[in-house]
Amino acid sequence: xxxxxxxxxxxxxxxxxxxxxxxGDEGTFREEAMAESIGAGSPEDVGQxxxxxxxxxxxxxxxxxxxxxxxxxxxxxxxxHPPEKDLIDDCVHCGFCLxxxxxxxxxxxxxxxxxxxxxxxxxxxxxxxxxxxxxxxFDLCLGCMACVTACPSGVxxxxxxxxxxxxxxxxxxxxxxxxxxxxxxxxxxxxxxxxRLAAGPMRLYQRLGIRDRLRKxxxxxxxxxxxxxxxxxxxxxPKEEKVPEVTPAVGEKRARVxxxxxxxxxxxxxxxxxATVRVLAAEGCEVVAPKQGCCxxxxxxxxxxxxxxxxxxxxxxxxxxxxxxxxxxxxxxxGSTMKEYGYLLRDDPEYAERAKAFSEKVRxxxxxxxxxxxxxxxxxxxxxxxxxxxxxxxxxxxxxxQPRQTLKQIPGMxxxxxxxAEVCCGSAGIYNMVEPEPAEELxxxxxxxxxxxxxxxxxxxxxxxxxxxxxxxxxxxxxxxxMAHPMEVLxxxxxxxxxxxxxx
Amino acid sequence: MxxxxxxxxxxxxxxxEGVIHEREQxxxxxxxxxxNYRVIPDLVVLPVNxxxxxxxxxxxYDEGIPYVARGSxxxxxxxxxxxxxxxxxxxxxMKRILEVDLENERVVVEPGVINLWVSQxxxxxxxxxxxDPASQxxxxxxGNLAENSGGVHCLKYGFTTNxxxxxxxxxxxxxxxxxxxxxxxxxxxxxxxxxxVGSEGTLGIxxxxxxxxxxxxxxxRTLLAAFKDTEEAGDAVSGIIGGGIxxxxxxxxxxxxxxxxxxxxxxxxxxxxAVLIVELDGPEAEVENQFxxxxxxxxxxxxxxxxxxxxxxxxxxxxxxxxxxxxAMGRVSNDYYVQDSVVPRTELGAVLKRISDLxxxxxxxxxxxxxxxxxxLHPLVLYDGEVEGEAEKAEKLAGDxxxxxxxxxxxxxxxxxxxxxxxxxxPKMFTEEDLDTMQLLRCAFDPHYLCNPGKMFPTPRLCGExxxxxxxxxxxxxxxxxxx
Ligand SMILES: Cc1cc2nc3c(=O)[nH]c(=O)nc-3n(C[C@H](O)[C@H](O)[C@H](O)COP(=O)(O)OP(=O)(O)OC[C@H]3O[C@@H](n4cnc5c(N)ncnc54)[C@H](O)[C@@H]3O)c2cc1C
Ligand code: SF4
Ligand code: SF4
Numbered sequence: 001x002x003x004x005x006x007x008x009x010x011x012x013x014x015x016x017x018x019x020x021x022x023x024g025d026e027g028t029f030r031e032e033a034m035a036e037s038i039g040a041g042s043p044e045d046v047g048q049x050x051x052x053x054x055x056x057x058x059x060x061x062x063x064x065x066x067x068x069x070x071x072x073x074x075x076x077x078x079x080x081h082p083p084e085k086d087l088i089d090d091c092v093h094c095g096f097c098l099x100x101x102x103x104x105x106x107x108x109x110x111x112x113x114x115x116x117x118x119x120x121x122x123x124x125x126x127x128x129x130x131x132x133x134x135x136x137x138f139d140l141c142l143g144c145m146a147c148v149t150a151c152p153s154g155v156x157x158x159x160x161x162x163x164x165x166x167x168x169x170x171x172x173x174x175x176x177x178x179x180x181x182x183x184x185x186x187x188x189x190x191x192x193x194x195x196r197l198a199a200g201p202m203r204l205y206q207r208l209g210i211r212d213r214l215r216k217x218x219x220x221x222x223x224x225x226x227x228x229x230x231x232x233x234x235x236x237x238p239k240e241e242k243v244p245e246v247t248p249a250v251g252e253k254r255a256r257v258x259x260x261x262x263x264x265x266x267x268x269x270x271x272x273x274x275a276t277v278r279v280l281a282a283e284g285c286e287v288v289a290p291k292q293g294c295c296x297x298x299x300x301x302x303x304x305x306x307x308x309x310x311x312x313x314x315x316x317x318x319x320x321x322x323x324x325x326x327x328x329x330x331x332x333x334x335g336s337t338m339k340e341y342g343y344l345l346r347d348d349p350e351y352a353e354r355a356k357a358f359s360e361k362v363r364x365x366x367x368x369x370x371x372x373x374x375x376x377x378x379x380x381x382x383x384x385x386x387x388x389x390x391x392x393x394x395x396x397x398x399x400x401x402q403p404r405q406t407l408k409q410i411p412g413m414x415x416x417x418x419x420x421a422e423v424c425c426g427s428a429g430i431y432n433m434v435e436p437e438p439a440e441e442l443x444x445x446x447x448x449x450x451x452x453x454x455x456x457x458x459x460x461x462x463x464x465x466x467x468x469x470x471x472x473x474x475x476x477x478x479x480x481x482x483m484a485h486p487m488e489v490l491x492x493x494x495x496x497x498x499x500x501x502x503x504x
Numbered sequence: 505m506x507x508x509x510x511x512x513x514x515x516x517x518x519x520x521e522g523v524i525h526e527r528e529q530x531x532x533x534x535x536x537x538x539x540n541y542r543v544i545p546d547l548v549v550l551p552v553n554x555x556x557x558x559x560x561x562x563x564x565y566d567e568g569i570p571y572v573a574r575g576s577x578x579x580x581x582x583x584x585x586x587x588x589x590x591x592x593x594x595x596x597x598m599k600r601i602l603e604v605d606l607e608n609e610r611v612v613v614e615p616g617v618i619n620l621w622v623s624q625x626x627x628x629x630x631x632x633x634x635x636d637p638a639s640q641x642x643x644x645x646x647g648n649l650a651e652n653s654g655g656v657h658c659l660k661y662g663f664t665t666n667x668x669x670x671x672x673x674x675x676x677x678x679x680x681x682x683x684x685x686x687x688x689x690x691x692x693x694x695x696x697x698x699x700x701v702g703s704e705g706t707l708g709i710x711x712x713x714x715x716x717x718x719x720x721x722x723x724x725r726t727l728l729a730a731f732k733d734t735e736e737a738g739d740a741v742s743g744i745i746g747g748g749i750x751x752x753x754x755x756x757x758x759x760x761x762x763x764x765x766x767x768x769x770x771x772x773x774x775x776x777x778a779v780l781i782v783e784l785d786g787p788e789a790e791v792e793n794q795f796x797x798x799x800x801x802x803x804x805x806x807x808x809x810x811x812x813x814x815x816x817x818x819x820x821x822x823x824x825x826x827x828x829x830x831x832a833m834g835r836v837s838n839d840y841y842v843q844d845s846v847v848p849r850t851e852l853g854a855v856l857k858r859i860s861d862l863x864x865x866x867x868x869x870x871x872x873x874x875x876x877x878x879x880x881l882h883p884l885v886l887y888d889g890e891v892e893g894e895a896e897k898a899e900k901l902a903g904d905x906x907x908x909x910x911x912x913x914x915x916x917x918x919x920x921x922x923x924x925x926x927x928x929x930x931p932k933m934f935t936e937e938d939l940d941t942m943q944l945l946r947c948a949f950d951p952h953y954l955c956n957p958g959k960m961f962p963t964p965r966l967c968g969e970x971x972x973x974x975x976x977x978x979x980x981x982x983x984x985x986x987x988x
Contacts, residue, residue: 089838089890093539094831095578095642099618108550108596108616109524110577116532123531133528152768153834 076124076134077167081305083121083160090155091118097147097155102424102442103140111137114147114157121164135172138164140438142431143301144424145395158396159343165303178434185430186304190294190311192266196237229436235470237267241274247287254284254372258324260315260338262331263294264463272463275491276330276365282376282494283369285328292318297337300344301429312341313351316358327358330365330487332393332462333429338362339397364393366403366461366486374409379496381489382412383503386455388446388469390462391424403461403486410493416453420445427468443472450481457482457503459489505567507546514549514591517559522597524548533592536577536584537639540841540895541924545572545586552597554672554680554711560593561709562678570954573705575616575644579651580842581923583704587957593709595646601625602712610669612714615646622715631717634661637919638827646710652702654919656753656826657783659877661718663919665701670714673700676707676950684714699945704921705956707949721785724752725795726813728822729802730776734758734872737778738853740805741876744782745849747801749794753783754877755826760836761871761884768832771825774809780876781822829873830884837869837886841898844920845909849879858908859883866901880918881909907932922960930962 077083097114098104104113111120120134128134138161147157174182188194243261257280261273273289280287296311315338319327329335337344342356363371387407393399407415426432426442447469450458458481460466466483473479482503492502505513507525514523524530525547534542551557564571571591574584586592598614601621605611606629611622619640622633636655637643643653649671654663661667670684684697691697700707731737737756744751757765757779766773773779782798784791802810813819833840847855856872859881863870871884883905887898906916906929916926916933930939939961949955 090834092831092834092840093535094537094639095576096639096831098576098642104596108594108599109529110532110548110594111524111529119532120528123528128528128531131528133526137529152828152831154768155834 073171074129075126076128076130076171077121077164078171080170081163081166082125083163083167085122085125087156087160088118088122088125090153091115091151092153093119094153096152097150097157100146100150100422102142102144102146102426103438105423106438106441112140114151114155117141117164118155118157118160121160124164130168130172135168138168140435142391142424142426142428142442144391144428146391146422146424149395149398149422158340162300162303165301166305167303169303169305182302182430182434185433186299186302186307189298189430190263190296192261192263195263195267196240229433229439235268235467238270240266241270243270243273243277243289245289245291247277247281247289249284249286250282250376251284253286254375255325256286256288256323257326257328257368258288258290258319258322260295260327260329260331260334261289261292262334262463263298264467265331265334269463269466269485272330272485272488275485276328276487279369279487279490279494280328280365283372284375285372288322288324290318290322295334295338297331297333298429300337300340301333308337309344309348312337312344312355313348316341316351316354320354320358324361326368327362328365328368329362330461330485332364332390332397333464335362335364336392336396364397364399364402364461366406367397367399369490370402370405376494378410378490378493380412381410381493381499381502383457383499384414384416384455385457385459385484385489386416386418386450386453388418388425388450388458388460388465389421390460390465391428393461394422403459406486406490407459410490412499413489413493415459416455418446418453419449425465425468425472427462427464429464432464432468432471439468440472440475443468444476447472447476447478451478457484459484459486461486505569510567510569510591511547513563514547514560517556517563518549518551522550522552522556524550533574533577533586533594536574536579536582538580538582538585538923538925539839539889540899541582541585543586543588545592546589548592548594550594550597554598554674557593557598557709557711558674558678558680560591561674561676564591564954565676565678565952568952568954570957572956573646573650573709575647575650576618576639576642578639578643579647579923580844580920581651581704581917581925583651583921583923583956583959584647585924585959595644595709598711606631606717609717609719610714611717612712613645614712615644615649615710617645619643619645619648622717626717630720632720633667633715633717635664635667638830640827645713645715649701649710649713650703650705651919651921654875654880656755656781656823656875658919659754659875660750660752660785665698667716668697668701668713669716671697671700671710672712673708673710676952676955680711681708702921704923704960706946706960708955721752721787721791723788723791724783724785724819725791726781726783726819726822727795727799727802728773728811728813729780729782729807730774730809731778731780731805731807733777734856735853736806737780738856738876740780740802740807741852742849743801743805744798745877747797749784749798751782751794751798751877752785753781754875755781756872756874756876757781757826757829758872760869760886761829761832761873764832764836764871765825765829767835769824769828771821773825774811776808781826783819826873830882833871833884833886836871837888839887839889839895839898840871841885841887841895841902842920843881843883843885843902843905843909844917845881845883845906845914846918847879847881847909847912847914849877851912851914852876852879855881855909855912855914858912859905862901862904862908866897868898868901870901870905875918878918879914903929924959927960927962930960 095115101113110116141161143161145158277287293314294311295315296308299308339359339362342359345351345355387404404415407413425446426439432439473481484502511525530544533548534544549560569591570587571593572586574592574594577584595616599616600614603612636657637653648664649668652664673681673683675681683700685691741754759777762773784794813822859870869886874881885898885902887894889895910932916929
């Protein structure tokens with residue numbers, strides 16, 4: 001008997017209310033304490049102060065006073081960037097998006113499908129209130145944009161969900177603990193130095209074996225699920241490989257490009273950044289890596305409008321005057337957001353034009369390299385790799401062939417396709433921290449499909465996916481499978497390193 | 505039964521995760537693939553196995569609560585439209601492939617399994633499941649069964665009914681029946697399975713379905729031919745079929761449809777008034793010979809361009825363009841209303857002309873994409889539901905198109921079913937006696953009129969009000985109907 005797409009998952013399916021119920025008072029206390037401890041001050045970060053995102057927008061718009069959780073605001077959306085009616089109307093209710101939507105795959109419910117969510121958005125414009133039910137189904141959306149790829153009608157779900165999330169963050173009052181937890185994430189992840197600090201002690205106690213002892217004593221199991229998920233997700237912080245502010249091109253210069261170092265990327269995957277810069281230089285690019293902050297991807301995808309716009313403005317300020325041909329991005333989530341700056345800042349008279357011009361120069365690194373064409377010599381790497389499509393690369397940016405092409409140009413490299421490639425791994429920005437249960441299910445599903453390819457290693461272009469897949473494999477007892485970014489693979493090939501360096 | 509007690513009773517059967525009762529959540533189930541009709545169900549239930557379905561149906565039967573089955577909700581005739589104060593039984597969690605028995609060329613599935621998964625499951629062994637509705641990547645086998653769905657390859661291979669060999673069915677009184685066969689091809693007795701296929705969810709709920717899978721053909725050749733207009737393309741179709749060739753598929757798309765598809769999935773189709781996709785399959789030698797002849801016939805019908813799919817990827821691209829056609833209408837219009845009439849192939853040209861005239865009369869755009877080989881039209885009336893009166897106008901135009909098809913000796917529906925949408929046209933096609941005969945069958949299965957009531961037939965006649973010729977019905981009087 002075979003089970004497809006989750007099989008009869010009904011019995012053990014993740015129950016929407018479970019997560020909240022399971023987190024008891026202890027949980028609330030811990031989360032608040034953690035939020036406080038990390039949220040205080042930001043001395044070490046470059047620029048970028050933080051905002052109480054909801055409040056400032058609420059003031060500018062002057063409407064949408066949110067009420068206590070449990071009661072509701074009617075209608076669900078106000079007229080500051082509601083999900084646009086025109087875009088909603090593009091949906092002809094055909095259902096073609098259902099089978100690739102990870103939440104539909106898991107739960108088999110209409111309201112947790114793209115078609116259902118769009119239906120809810122429509123109802124929220126005039127007929128239905130913003131209440132717990134509605135918000136729940138929007139929250140459960142991973143923002144993976146598989147539905148955008150699947151939709152023959154061209155529905156721009158990306159814009160719809162972003163607008164919806166913005167409205168939710170402004171108009172819906174989350175429970176105190178939910179708010180605190182989210183606040184903690186946003187005080188932490190966009191700030192590499194804080195993130196490093198937060199992950200640092202974890203590393204220390206890992207070394208001392210405290211975690212194992214905690215686990216054995218059973219204390220770990222009582223830590224609320226979200227914190228547990230986060231803890232399981234964050235690996236050791238490797239020694240940081242710094243990137244110079246300017247790296248000259250090798251040989252004749254073909255372009256001058258800026259690179260974004262990313263937040264999670266910089267802390268947990270700094271070797272990826274170093275590899276990216278070396279590859280770009282080897283291919284004839286002068287590479288500029290100015291002092292920089294967060295691009296705002298996480299905040300954008302979570303609907304924290306004001307915060308995200310500020311990150312976007314700062315990022316434009318940072319790169320704009322460097323006289324760059326392209327902005328090259330090696331993290332899928334960041335790249336997709338930066339390509340959207342033009343849209344995000346469309347209302348800002350000072351930035352609208354600049355943002356548009358900026359976005360037009362943004363390229364994913366594989367996309368850019370294929371556009372440039374290979375020049376440096378590739379040395380053989382005899383290995384079979386499974387390539388995992390990051391949602392924000394494949395679905396949001398439509399970049400599928402270029403990374404595969406990049407790998408296939410390396411002699412000896414075999415690229416394996418993963419079954420259900422279009423279904424999200426469950427990482428999805430902050431999703432695996434705020435919705436750990438469905439994220440875990442998706443992660444394990446992805447890990448199984450990866451293992452089934454029989455590949456010797458995994459290659460993927462997004463730090464979030466790497467963390468998620470790593471954590472899933474580990475839970476399943478398969479943490480031996482090595483993982484790399486396409487740039488690390490290409491870097492190894494260009495430098496003529498033995499394949500073993502990738503398989504360590 | 506009070507609603508809260510009903511919820512409790514359903515939760516006892518399904519657990520809280522199997523029952524949906526909040527208003528906003530229910531609203532997402534208020535329509536299927538056809539958005540013109542909307543009814544908010546009282547409850548939605550999501551069973552995970554046949555036993556649960558049986559308990560749900562029995563509860564409904566005992567309490568006199570009407571219910572409707574729903575698969576993936578892609579039906580285009582409102583078949584899965586909920587009934588007021590009724591329960592919607594959604595099969596989307598019953599999605600296990602229960603058995604693959606290739607020695608007997610059969611696969612047993614739960615009804616929520618998606619059509620395409622069946623072919624994927626047996627592809628490595630060289631098999632496939634033939635019925636291929638354009639919605640095959642999302643529509644469920646249960647829905648396909650209930651609608652007797654067909655697809656582009658039905659010209660040669662037949663509809664769902666030709667590929668279902670058995671079904672386990674929960675009857676409207678909550679009992680379970682096994683219709684059709686085991687492994688042997690022919691069953692004695694009434695062909696109840698034949699009656700059940702295409703019954704649009706009015707005779708009971710299928711909980712497991714046995715499908716016949718076929719060996720993949722030795723050779724497949726596909727071409728795409730462009731023509732000045734649908735008339736010339738129609739000539740080519742007549743030429744091919746008249747020449748004794750039975751292609752696996754012949755599909756036609758007109759200009760408006762081509763435009764939409766190009767925006768949606770960029771298949772790179774030629775800029776033309778009409779495009780035909782012709783596919784031949786079978787033994788190598790036969791296919792080669794017929795393919796040559798088909799090319800010749802297209803050329804003789806003034807094809808401005810002929811492209812032959814060089815490999816599977818190119819063939820897939822041709823089909824991708826075709827299969828995205830309905831959904832792609834969202835690119836050129838806010839709303840569309842699709843009809844599904846079948847006309848004798850010889851009348852194709854005349855009917856297409858009439859449709860285009862009607863469109864002009866109404867001042868509305870009508871796109872055409874259809875199974876040209878068997879005359880199954882899909883005129884898509886484009887309109888904007890936000891504009892006052894447009895929806896009604898579109899519906900009226902669609903109605904006139906149906907009448908035109910009937911006048912030319914056609915039928916109401918080829919594959920999308922009657923459902924809610926076309927029931928009012930049934931008397932145009934059938935006599936009262938015909939309809940009464942169908943009612944009798946329905947009453948035999950569903951004497952209390954609880955199973956998808958109000959669909960398919962124009963006047964919701966209760967089974968108590970025996971229609972004319974059958975007033976004194978001994979079978980039912982004797983309670984024998986309960987035997988089903
Ligand atoms: C873009 C698009 C293209 C389409 N193309 C085609 C096409 O080429 N050919 C074609 O034939 N159709 C086509 N359809 C129509 C539709 O996809 C089919 O009718 C399909 O079979 C419906 O399946 P479903 O799972 O969505 O069923 P639903 O729409 O959920 O239900 C359809 C009917 O089946 C009944 N039903 C569902 N499950 C069961 C069950 N287990 N037991 C008993 N009754 C049940 C319901 O009560 C309802 O009456 C298309 C639809 C769309 C939106
Ligand atoms: S973005 Fe992903 S999770 Fe959200 S509706 Fe689309 S497919 Fe589903
Ligand atoms: S595929 Fe597109 S048009 Fe169809 S239901 Fe999904 S979002 Fe709507």
